[in-house]
Amino acid sequence: MSDSRKTGRVDMPRQPASVRVRNFDEVALGYSEEDARREAGRCIQCKNPLCVQGCPVDIDIPRFILQIREGDEAGAAATLKLKNSLPAVCGRVCPQEEQCEKLCILGKKGQPVAIGRLERYAADRETAAGQGSRPGPAGSRPAVTRPSMASPTGRSVAVIGAGPSGLAAAGELAKLGHRVTVFEALHKPGGVLVYGIPEFRLPKAIVEQECDFIRSLGVEIRCNYVIGRSGTVDELLRTGFDAVFVGTGAGLPYFMNIPGENLNGVYSSNEFLTRVNLMKAYRFPEYDTPVHVGRNVAVIGGGNVAMDAARCSLRLGAETVHLVYRRGREQLPAREEEIENAFEEGVRPVFLTVPVEILGDENGWVKGLECIRMELGEPDASGRQKPVPVAGSNHILEADTVIMAIGQGPNPLLTLTTPDLKLNKWGYIVADEATGQTSKKGVFAGGDIVTGAATVILAMGAGKKAAMAIHKYLQQDRP
Amino acid sequence: MPQLNEIIRKTSLAPGIVRFDLHCPDIASHAKPGQFVVVRRDEVAERIPLTIADFDAAAGTIVLIIQEAGLSTKKLCGLERGERVTDVLGPLGQPSEIENYGTVVCVGGGVGAAPMYPITKALKAAGNRVHSILGARSKDLLILEEETRRVSDELHVCTDDGSSGTRGFVSGKLAELIASGVKIDRVWAIGPGVMMRAVCDVTRPGGIPTVVSLNTLMVDGTGMCGGCRITVGGKVKFVCVDGPEFDGHQVEFGELLKRSRMYADRESRADRDHACRLGLKT
Ligand SMILES: Cc1cc2nc3c(=O)[nH]c(=O)nc-3n(C[C@H](O)[C@H](O)[C@H](O)COP(=O)(O)OP(=O)(O)OC[C@H]3O[C@@H](n4cnc5c(N)ncnc54)[C@H](O)[C@@H]3O)c2cc1C
Ligand code: FES
Numbered sequence: 001m002s003d004s005r006k007t008g009r010v011d012m013p014r015q016p017a018s019v020r021v022r023n024f025d026e027v028a029l030g031y032s033e034e035d036a037r038r039e040a041g042r043c044i045q046c047k048n049p050l051c052v053q054g055c056p057v058d059i060d061i062p063r064f065i066l067q068i069r070e071g072d073e074a075g076a077a078a079t080l081k082l083k084n085s086l087p088a089v090c091g092r093v094c095p096q097e098e099q100c101e102k103l104c105i106l107g108k109k110g111q112p113v114a115i116g117r118l119e120r121y122a123a124d125r126e127t128a129a130g131q132g133s134r135p136g137p138a139g140s141r142p143a144v145t146r147p148s149m150a151s152p153t154g155r156s157v158a159v160i161g162a163g164p165s166g167l168a169a170a171g172e173l174a175k176l177g178h179r180v181t182v183f184e185a186l187h188k189p190g191g192v193l194v195y196g197i198p199e200f201r202l203p204k205a206i207v208e209q210e211c212d213f214i215r216s217l218g219v220e221i222r223c224n225y226v227i228g229r230s231g232t233v234d235e236l237l238r239t240g241f242d243a244v245f246v247g248t249g250a251g252l253p254y255f256m257n258i259p260g261e262n263l264n265g266v267y268s269s270n271e272f273l274t275r276v277n278l279m280k281a282y283r284f285p286e287y288d289t290p291v292h293v294g295r296n297v298a299v300i301g302g303g304n305v306a307m308d309a310a311r312c313s314l315r316l317g318a319e320t321v322h323l324v325y326r327r328g329r330e331q332l333p334a335r336e337e338e339i340e341n342a343f344e345e346g347v348r349p350v351f352l353t354v355p356v357e358i359l360g361d362e363n364g365w366v367k368g369l370e371c372i373r374m375e376l377g378e379p380d381a382s383g384r385q386k387p388v389p390v391a392g393s394n395h396i397l398e399a400d401t402v403i404m405a406i407g408q409g410p411n412p413l414l415t416l417t418t419p420d421l422k423l424n425k426w427g428y429i430v431a432d433e434a435t436g437q438t439s440k441k442g443v444f445a446g447g448d449i450v451t452g453a454a455t456v457i458l459a460m461g462a463g464k465k466a467a468m469a470i471h472k473y474l475q476q477d478r479p
Numbered sequence: 480m481p482q483l484n485e486i487i488r489k490t491s492l493a494p495g496i497v498r499f500d501l502h503c504p505d506i507a508s509h510a511k512p513g514q515f516v517v518v519r520r521d522e523v524a525e526r527i528p529l530t531i532a533d534f535d536a537a538a539g540t541i542v543l544i545i546q547e548a549g550l551s552t553k554k555l556c557g558l559e560r561g562e563r564v565t566d567v568l569g570p571l572g573q574p575s576e577i578e579n580y581g582t583v584v585c586v587g588g589g590v591g592a593a594p595m596y597p598i599t600k601a602l603k604a605a606g607n608r609v610h611s612i613l614g615a616r617s618k619d620l621l622i623l624e625e626e627t628r629r630v631s632d633e634l635h636v637c638t639d640d641g642s643s644g645t646r647g648f649v650s651g652k653l654a655e656l657i658a659s660g661v662k663i664d665r666v667w668a669i670g671p672g673v674m675m676r677a678v679c680d681v682t683r684p685g686g687i688p689t690v691v692s693l694n695t696l697m698v699d700g701t702g703m704c705g706g707c708r709i710t711v712g713g714k715v716k717f718v719c720v721d722g723p724e725f726d727g728h729q730v731e732f733g734e735l736l737k738r739s740r741m742y743a744d745r746e747s748r749a750d751r752d753h754a755c756r757l758g759l760k761t
Contacts, residue, residue, distance in 0.1 A: 185703075187519055187526075187568070262708060265741075268705040268706075270704045287523045
């Protein structure tokens, strides 16, 4: 066993690149029972586990791994769910290499324990057992762990936005006995998990299960209800809600403000991914929503969003997909696994390059990108080397579709109609990090609308923390 | 008690033009003239924007007027009384700025007469002297003539073929009105892009403030995708949240017309439906 610890982690089977670029099925196929037990066996059960320090929500990682090793999968899932309401999601999309796995002691000499893959395994096993497709483990633990529910408190909370932060807050508040209504602008709950992250990375059935689970706790999810237009925060507080949690995310697409951005064939990543994922344009014409993918696609950016857009483009038939990024390979902010997958599938990186103009034809369609090359200069305030333009390096990159994936900001619909909510200079809501309390009484906030575009696990953690603070607030603020 | 989004009345206004009265109490109680909704007919349908052509907060209803053009609107128009539209989101967009401007001219082209109607009604109620100009290809495609007449001081009708009112375009009628010396303080124009552009060309020399309501492609309708963006006064605006109404003299109509054809080559349903929303000839 000590050999396998040193040698490396157990591979997770994946669809081969040549096959998966032709479909939208999940790329990574998950561990078998044997794989999982073997990988779990690599964990040396540190007395003072560093991995836990890397986890934004303090999951007892050694414990759930030990439970997997001992065949107690339901127990492992329960350990995860104590801290993480969405383990099947986070096992798939967390940047583990920046968090728990980065600190794993085995990583010092070899490969860290594949904590994310094991998390996914435990969560998937629990679901499968709950659906009866596999018998639960020996003994008769309940298949899907039912949380204990407090008796009703008679207090009502409105949660705005059904992304990871809102869903986590809703679930916790319901367990604490409060009546919870979630208001969601889109026609489906899930936030970025349904409109942004593609099916091949996060099957939508998993998101639906999580939403069903939240509903099963008594939470009402009202879709097609946009706060700021269909109603306001003040109206909610006036019409019977005792507290409000705002988890509206960072859904405002940024453009570069360069000439040609309004040409046909130029998308924001939000529009492109929403068409493909939420509206299921990848199943056009079975679904009515179209999306335009040309022969040569250029995606601008280097984060998860850019990778998702690039990989969707390949699957939708693009011949070449260039990923135009202003820094280098080492600086790509996307999850490592997705970077590797993307390049293996044929996404072509164009590093140290920035578009300065999008060129169009006489009919108003994109035909290319004028770019300049960059070189990495002095480190900036964040410690990252700042890209600086190389004079006279202008050149043309052929493209008939351009997808801008350079970041998102806060959507002002809600905040504009809630004047007493304090914002920072970029328009994000100012909220206490530990409690989510905002400048407005009874109003709490968390997730991307507070931190700026971040991660699923941080948004979920913020929702949970705010739920505890709202619970406390409701106990003190008796009418 | 009707269900949410249930069609409680369906009326045929003209060949291929249907009026739905929908049970949407929350939207009805929040709606203001100039706003719109985004609807999705069923699980596989597109999300399409449709202007709120009238609303009744007490009854909990909103009125949508839809012209069959592409697949999505054909399917939508195929719904019957008692059926539900799967999703209706709204009210979206900025309301019209209704004040007493003095004398206003409200120009509705094609199905643009539908979104024009609640604005005309509100302008009249605010004390304006209202001239309305309604245009259509022919008499049988003319809608809301009686309703519009009731909320206008004067109604001028034009048809392309002369089968009702004057033969000719709405922009020509407006030019005549201006030439006849009527002092006009503000013009509203809603209709196909080419019509709105023509109206703006007529009002530009005299500097008459002209409000247009833009009919871009949309997905979410909440400022999340940017698909509805358009250049106005040199700045990029999102029609769904910054509009749909803009100063017509600042709008890049060329870009608007090109962008509305984005999916035309793929025989897309989306653009035809949007065209249909305001009666563009496709
Ligand atoms: C394409 C893409 C890929 C990503 N990949 C990863 C990844 O691999 N790993 C990772 O950890 N993170 C990833 N992220 C980031 C992660 O998804 C977000 O940090 C996280 O979803 C934020 O959660 P949230 O609840 O704050 O907001 P969101 O998920 O954005 O949810 C906000 C919800 O609120 C709704 N809403 C907004 N305004 C209103 C309103 N006024 N009224 C009602 N409802 C409203 C929105 O429709 C939305 O459903 C990715 C993001 C994107 C866009
Ligand atoms: S329709 Fe998506 S931003 Fe306007």
